[in-house]
Amino acid sequence: MEIIFYHPTFDAAWWIAALEKQLPGARVREWKSGDNESADYALVWHPPVEMLQGRDLKAVFALGAGVDSILSKLKAHPEMLPQSIPLFRLEDTGMGLQMQEYAVSQVLHWFRRFDDYQVLKQETRWQPLDEYSREEFTIGIMGAGVLGSKVAESLLAWGFPVRVWSRSPKNWPNVKSFAGSDELSEFLRETRVLINLLPNTAETVGIINHSLLEQLQDHSYLLNLARGVHVNEDDLLRALENGKLKGAMLDVFSREPLPVESPLWRHPRVAMTPHIAAVTRPQEAITYIGKTITGLENGEAVTGQVDRSRGY
Ligand SMILES: NC(=O)C1=CN([C@@H]2O[C@H](COP(=O)(O)OP(=O)(O)OC[C@H]3O[C@@H](n4cnc5c(N)ncnc54)[C@H](OP(=O)(O)O)[C@@H]3O)[C@@H](O)[C@H]2O)C=CC1
Numbered sequence: 573m574e575i576i577f578y579h580p581t582f583d584a585a586w587w588i589a590a591l592e593k594q595l596p597g598a599r600v601r602e603w604k605s606g607d608n609e610s611a612d613y614a615l616v617w618h619p620p621v622e623m624l625q626g627r628d629l630k631a632v633f634a635l636g637a638g639v640d641s642i643l644s645k646l647k648a649h650p651e652m653l654p655q656s657i658p659l660f661r662l663e664d665t666g667m668g669l670q671m672q673e674y675a676v677s678q679v680l681h682w683f684r685r686f687d688d689y690q691v692l693k694q695e696t697r698w699q700p701l702d703e704y705s706r707e708e709f710t711i712g713i714m715g716a717g718v719l720g721s722k723v724a725e726s727l728l729a730w731g732f733p734v735r736v737w738s739r740s741p742k743n744w745p746n747v748k749s750f751a752g753s754d755e756l757s758e759f760l761r762e763t764r765v766l767i768n769l770l771p772n773t774a775e776t777v778g779i780i781n782h783s784l785l786e787q788l789q790d791h792s793y794l795l796n797l798a799r800g801v802h803v804n805e806d807d808l809l810r811a812l813e814n815g816k817l818k819g820a821m822l823d824v825f826s827r828e829p830l831p832v833e834s835p836l837w838r839h840p841r842v843a844m845t846p847h848i849a850a851v852t853r854p855q856e857a858i859t860y861i862g863k864t865i866t867g868l869e870n871g872e873a874v875t876g877q878v879d880r881s882r883g884y
């Protein structure tokens with residue numbers, strides 16, 4: 573079995589050795605421009621069109637959870653990956669726990685008013701503030717998939733009221749489920765902390781805009797863990813100014829790296845990280861890919877295939 577590997581920043585030598593250990597008998601090579609030799613599987617992140625097009629692959633594996641960069645390239649170059657070749661993505665493989673850590677720590681930061689205490693500290697003021705109650709701290713998670721469900725589980729364990737919004741309804745204990753555009757307003761109405769874990773698709777681009785933010789509770793918070801294109805950044809700044817949003821924590825941006833001239837860098841109530849909310853954990857990813865390739869070779873049912881018609 574021949575496997576080609578391409579990632580713009582990962583240590584290819586390490587991945588090749590680990591994959592060959594996971595799949596004894598497989599020959600793995602780093603793909604380089606001009607390599608047209610045959611291959612059965614491709615493992616990729618932001619792949620050049622030339623790497624994939626014209627190949628008779630059994631499957632392609634994205635080395636991350638989101639496949640938006642591959643699908644958007646496919647729009648311009650449909651020949652890159654015919655429909656007959658299945659595309660897989662990483663399902664959790666250690667990202668769920670990272671998202672839980674990120675979301676729980678930030679929600680607790682807001683809930684315990686550490687943002688307000690930081691301001692008081694800068695003013696050298698010793699002043700206990702009123703506590704927030706969990707009842708007024710409803711968490712609304714947009715996207716109830718692999719990662720959204722993990723985040724919901726962890727915030728429930730901390731005693732917060734949790735609601736989710738997705739395409740199809742969920743029947744999860746103690747979680748209010750809302751589905752589709754008809755139920756979005758109802759989902760937003762009681763949401764105090766909005767957490768975004770949607771995929772980037774034609775339906776979700778720009779979804780967190782003025783009209784959506786206006787439907788949240790006053791003095792709400794936004795935690796964007798999914799993609800920058802989901803948020804209209806001008807509308808976000810406006811919501812911070814008009815009091816609709818008290819704070820925002822952003823891991824992803826419409827342009828990355830975020831340009832130095834962006835006002836988000838300097839806004840006192842915006843915190844940010846450089847797209848590290850959940851990174852690919854190499855060994856977990858290799859275990860999943862190895863198991864899935866073995867399953868495909870044996871004709872068994874596998875999970876993680878992207879539905880290209882839905883875009884995720
Ligand atoms: N910042 C970071 O470091 C990282 C960011 N991500 C981002 O997180 C995203 C989510 O990952 P993951 O949980 O694995 O994805 P999933 O595909 O498992 O879940 C997607 C969820 O979004 C819902 N959804 C999709 N389209 C719509 C829509 N139009 N309206 C309402 N709901 C919709 C789906 O609904 P349904 O359940 O009905 O299908 C599903 O619940 C990734 O696509 C990626 O962009 C991922 C990893 C790291």
Ligand SMILES: O=CC(=O)O
Pocket residue numbers: 635636637638639850852
């Ligand atoms: O943003 C990262 C991913 O895995 O998707």
